[in-house]
Amino acid sequence: MPDRPAPSPNAPPVPDAAHERSLGLASGVSAYLIWGFFPLLFALVAAAGPLEILAHRVVWSLAAVSLALALLRRPWGWLRTVFRGPRFVRLVAATVLVAVNWLTFIWAVNSGHVVEASLGYFINPLLNIALGVVLFGERMRRTGAIGAALALAGVIVIGWQNWATLWVSLLLAGSFASYGAVKKRAPLPPLEGLFVESALLAPLAIGYLVVLGATGAGLFGTQPAASGFLVLAGVLTALPLWLFAIAATRLEYGVLGILQYLGPTIQFILGLTVFGQHVGPTYWAGLVFVWCGSAVYLSGALRRSRVELAPR
Numbered sequence: 001m002p003d004r005p006a007p008s009p010n011a012p013p014v015p016d017a018a019h020e021r022s023l024g025l026a027s028g029v030s031a032y033l034i035w036g037f038f039p040l041l042f043a044l045v046a047a048a049g050p051l052e053i054l055a056h057r058v059v060w061s062l063a064a065v066s067l068a069l070a071l072l073r074r075p076w077g078w079l080r081t082v083f084r085g086p087r088f089v090r091l092v093a094a095t096v097l098v099a100v101n102w103l104t105f106i107w108a109v110n111s112g113h114v115v116e117a118s119l120g121y122f123i124n125p126l127l128n129i130a131l132g133v134v135l136f137g138e139r140m141r142r143t144g145a146i147g148a149a150l151a152l153a154g155v156i157v158i159g160w161q162n163w164a165t166l167w168v169s170l171l172l173a174g175s176f177a178s179y180g181a182v183k184k185r186a187p188l189p190p191l192e193g194l195f196v197e198s199a200l201l202a203p204l205a206i207g208y209l210v211v212l213g214a215t216g217a218g219l220f221g222t223q224p225a226a227s228g229f230l231v232l233a234g235v236l237t238a239l240p241l242w243l244f245a246i247a248a249t250r251l252e253y254g255v256l257g258i259l260q261y262l263g264p265t266i267q268f269i270l271g272l273t274v275f276g277q278h279v280g281p282t283y284w285a286g287l288v289f290v291w292c293g294s295a296v297y298l299s300g301a302l303r304r305s306r307v308e309l310a311p312r
Contacts, residue, residue, distance in 0.1 A: 056231070060235060144297060
């Protein structure tokens with residue numbers, strides 16, 4: 001057999017599959033750890049109020065994403081296509097939905113409803129399955145149907161005695177699932193998408209912060225530590241999205257499915273321990289249904305992942 005030609009000294013190194021997968025796993029775990037521990041950050045700036053926290057999150061995430069795009073030397077030509085026709089309308093709708101989601105989550109954390117918030121993100125993947133069937137004509141697999149049915153049963157059980165707070169979970173799940181559906185019709189890479197959404201919200205956020213500063217009602221600038229945490233909230237809005245983008249291109253669908261439950265699991269534990277929430281028997285029973293539904297969904301995702309990766 002002829003000798004294999006020696007690689008050119010100027011040729012780019014061939015990525016090692018194991019290294020790429022390890023990088024993807026580390027990035028995915030890091031992203032969901034950040035999302036999971038976000039309630040602790042919001043609790044540190046609770047004195048600011050949900051609207052001020054949201055405004056700072058918008059402004060500083062826009063600054064962080066702009067810097068990231070500049071450092072990554074991403075071309076800005078894509079921005080010209082954003083303002084054309086239906087795509088812009090969809091991006092505005094996505095911006096409204098993500099703002100509702102952020103504001104609801106901040107309010108939930110600072111009002112002692114962290115467990116309810118975590119429930120919303122347990123339900124979210126199963127709601128995504130339903131929206132995929134209704135809006136995009138996707139075929140619902142058996143594991144998805146069983147998982148969604150179990151989650152629905154869990155929501156009904158929880159709502160039986162907890163209607164007063166169930167709306168928090170449903171609004172978080174519904175707004176984020178709808179946000180994903182709208183983004184599917186107006187796709188942009190994660191950082192570019194967050195840039196557009198933050199830029200659209202920035203005028204309102206800056207205007208609100210100017211009013212707070214002029215009236216002396218804002219927290220920012222009055223306490224150095226709290227001011228730093230408000231800036232950090234914006235930076236940590238962009239960082240996990242970037243990490244998730246790295247993971248999504250290097251990991252199987254089933255692995256990503258498992259990782260997405262890391263965030264709400266951490267939030268649930270924080271709700272019980274750090275935030276001191278009490279969960280009654282009915283709520284526990286409903287959670288068992290939701291968790292079983294999630295487990296069924298994940299088992300199907302892992303099975304599909306193994307089939308897709310099997311040598312043919």
